[in-house]
Ligand SMILES: Nc1ncnc2c1ncn2[C@@H]1O[C@H](COP(=O)(O)OP(=O)(O)OP(=O)(O)O)[C@@H](O)[C@H]1O
């Protein structure tokens with residue numbers, strides 16, 4: 001929360017609401033993913049309501065919002081873990097049909113989990129292989145990434161033969177990212193990758209995320225509560241609140257948006 | 272291809288164990304010990320068949336002994352001489368009273384038929400997870416048992432079918448066990464096997480990594496049914512007689528105890544578990560009959576064997592839930608030992624060099 005207070009105290013040279021940089025075309029292949037009008041209700045209450053967002057190939061997009069804003073639910077909708085009530089997802093210009101997690105994974109959506117879900121009894125290398133096999137069996141022309149390349153990118157080489165469940169959480173989060181990359185995805189969804197990491201580790205992670213974008217040619221969508229981390233790693237940011245995207249734009253603009261400050265710091269701050 | 276070669280190499284050690292065992296029995300054993308060894312290899316084949324399914328999918332199966340029964344009955348019905356069949360099952364359907372095959376084609380047909388039944392059942396099973404799947408396997412065991420008993424025209428009901436040519440020997444049983452080991456190791460190490468094991472660890476994560484869980488479960492189910500059917504054939508062609516009670520709860524618990532004690536996620540575990548439980552039940556059987564030890568006649572203790580199996584399962588669950596081997600195969604233990612030795616060796620000189628530097 002210190003980071004937040006810090007952000008709020010900065011002088012606001014706010015110049016109108018931040019806007020989406022450009023309207024995304026669903027059929028555009030330079031768009032890694034385009035989401036339009038996605039909604040999901042739980043027991044009559046919207047957890048995600050009419051959310052549209054996009055992420056270009058080679059772009060890192062941040063997604064922030066207070067607890068319960070619907071970020072993870074959005075990610076579950078995109079990755080086929082939940083079925084949306086309405087809305088569409090286009091991946092690299094093609095509409096995603098079918099809704100199972102398997103078909104989304106094969107189609108090119110890779111994700112990590114907020115509460116780590118590794119194959120604990122398998123080694124780090126085997127965890128990554130599980131995803132790589134999917135990519136190998138795909139045969140749709142996407143390059144199959146080399147496991148050693150992925151390992152070195154996330155600095156996991158020294159622990160490749162250890163059981164994933166025996167690693168500290170910070171490392172486990174990196175294994176999750178490595179495993180996701182082995183799918184050769186169009187877009188990677190990272191749900192709070194820096195949670196439980198110390199400052200040093202999350203600094204390294206920023207470098208890794210940017211290296212992923214550059215080396216593997218995919219879009220990256222990052223959720224995190226650590227605003228400093230998000231502001232530094234993302235090129236654009238979406239802010240969710242109560243299931244809706246309330247603001248989106250460049251980190252600088254989002255940081256100074258009154259509604260964002262209000263959502264994060266509560267009504268008091270806005271008075 | 273590399274994976275297959277590696278797992279063939281890794282199968283060498285357990286296969287060698289089987290060969291050594293056969294050699295020792297061949298040269299030194301009394302006839303009744305040969306019998307014990309035969310039953311051991313038969314149970315090993317079945318335990319490994321069960322491991323192929325349970326170990327890779329993480330789903331406990333109470334139903335695999337039905338595949339033993341189906342394989343057994345199939346080979347019995349196909350190989351009993353026609354004259355005998357006219358007495359035993361004269362009204363067998365599908366003209367089976369008039370069909371006779373020699374042993375090898377009969378084995379092939381028996382395995383194929385078992386796999387066919389497994390396939391039909393598999394379509395239902397692959398959609399289920401967890402408890403629902405496990406209860407379904409229990410239903411399979413009960414259903415096949417009821418069919419064996421109730422379909423008197425074909426199976427002769429609760430009375431045994433006999434007259435099966437006794438053609439199997441210790442060497443066939445050993446060969447079957449080796450084939451089972453190679454199949455199990457190759458499947459475990461295959462890409463599909465790896466993905467399936469991942470799905471048993473964390474289903475959602477596996478699906479999110481594109482693992483075709485249903486397809487792979489189905490594959491494990493089919494493969495394991497074929498291997499267990501081999502065990503059934505070994506049973507029928509050794510005893511020369513088959514009856515419904517050989518393929519029910521007693522045999523299920525025996526094999527279950529073997530796989531659980533050794534560690535169901537490991538082929539090596541199934542081997543160790545089978546050996547220990549076989550030795551233990553042999554001992555329990557001796558004690559059951561009230562043997563004379565040091566001139567002292569011990570009381571007869573009926574049910575000691577059953578009690579022993581129950582105790583094995585309970586104690587494994589309490590003391591070592593993952594079984595003796597856990598996730599490890601023999602080669603994993605070996606590699607770990609090698610690594611530790613190497614570390615110890617390289618540890619010493621580096622310690623010397625740092626101390627001299629300071
Ligand atoms: N499977 C579910 N069934 C019912 N309600 C759910 C389910 N998943 C999420 N919700 C609800 O939807 C809302 C959004 O939750 P979600 O987990 O998406 O928030 P989040 O933005 O990821 O929060 P956090 O920052 O705490 O991770 C919450 O009110 C939550 O209780």
Ligand SMILES: [Mg+2]
Pocket residue numbers: 071072073114
């Ligand atoms: Mg969340």
